[in-house]
Amino acid sequence: MVDGKKLTAVLMQISHKMTEQKDYLTRLDAAIGDSDHGINMARGFEAVEKKLPSLADKDIGTILKTVGMTLVSTVGGASGPLYGSAFMKAGVAMAGKEDMDLSDFLEAMRTGVEAVQMRGRAGAGEKTMLDSMLPAMDAMEEEASANAQIHTVLKAGVIAAWDGVEGTKDMIATKGRASYLGERSVGHQDPGATSFAYMLETIASMF
Ligand code: ADP
Ligand code: MG
Numbered sequence: 512m513v514d515g516k517k518l519t520a521v522l523m524q525i526s527h528k529m530t531e532q533k534d535y536l537t538r539l540d541a542a543i544g545d546s547d548h549g550i551n552m553a554r555g556f557e558a559v560e561k562k563l564p565s566l567a568d569k570d571i572g573t574i575l576k577t578v579g580m581t582l583v584s585t586v587g588g589a590s591g592p593l594y595g596s597a598f599m600k601a602g603v604a605m606a607g608k609e610d611m612d613l614s615d616f617l618e619a620m621r622t623g624v625e626a627v628q629m630r631g632r633a634g635a636g637e638k639t640m641l642d643s644m645l646p647a648m649d650a651m652e653e654e655a656s657a658n659a660q661i662h663t664v665l666k667a668g669v670i671a672a673w674d675g676v677e678g679t680k681d682m683i684a685t686k687g688r689a690s691y692l693g694e695r696s697v698g699h700q701d702p703g704a705t706s707f708a709y710m711l712e713t714i715a716s717m718f
Pocket of ligand 2: 540544545546588688
């Protein structure tokens with residue numbers, strides 16, 4: 512079971528991970544974007560981190576919604592509104608819940624991924640964050656339906672997410688800034704897919 516205290520601890524670690532990987536994510540964005548993905552993610556989660564102490568005793572929905580609103584208001588790039596709506600919609604799905612079990616967690620994640628699809632009008636294979644999100648979700652739901660424990664479910668998700676990240680190298684970007692490059696985007700790894708894999712890897716490390 513994940514309560515508000517645990518969720519805020521996980522978010523704190525995600526923030527640390529984004530700061531740790533800030534330069535790497537920014538370098539990835541330098542190749543096919545505008546060199547700011549790491550800066551965006553680190554800035555957004557630093558703002559989230561400041562709010563965490565006052566959120567630990569709140570319900571899951573309130574915490575997730577606050578994270579989403581904070582990301583939207585502090586991150587200028589495409590990733591702010593995308594990750595922001597993911598957390599906000601996940602928060603709506605978890606409204607009023609004091610804790611989450613595995614099926615709640617997967618419902619929140621799936622709702623968040625669907626929010627990214629709607630907001631970004633993108634699907635699989637367009638060289639975006641969805642190319643790590645979608646395979647990770649599918650892998651986690653499959654493990655969970657075979658009655659696996661949370662640790663095993665998350666581990667399967669992390670493997671699928673990094674496979675997805677690897678797969679973005681072969682894709683032509685058709686959404687976001689990288690799409691301006693067309694075929695020249697091939698050979699480069701998508702920054703947003705990478706930040707999501709780090710996020711999920713951080714979550715998995717805490718279970
Ligand atoms: P910006 O592109 O505005 O500079 P970031 O650099 O922070 O914003 O984020 C870029 C990432 O956002 C990309 O690597 C990609 O994963 C993701 N992205 C961009 N557009 C979309 C979209 N329409 N749908 C899903 N993800 C997208
Ligand atoms: Mg960028």
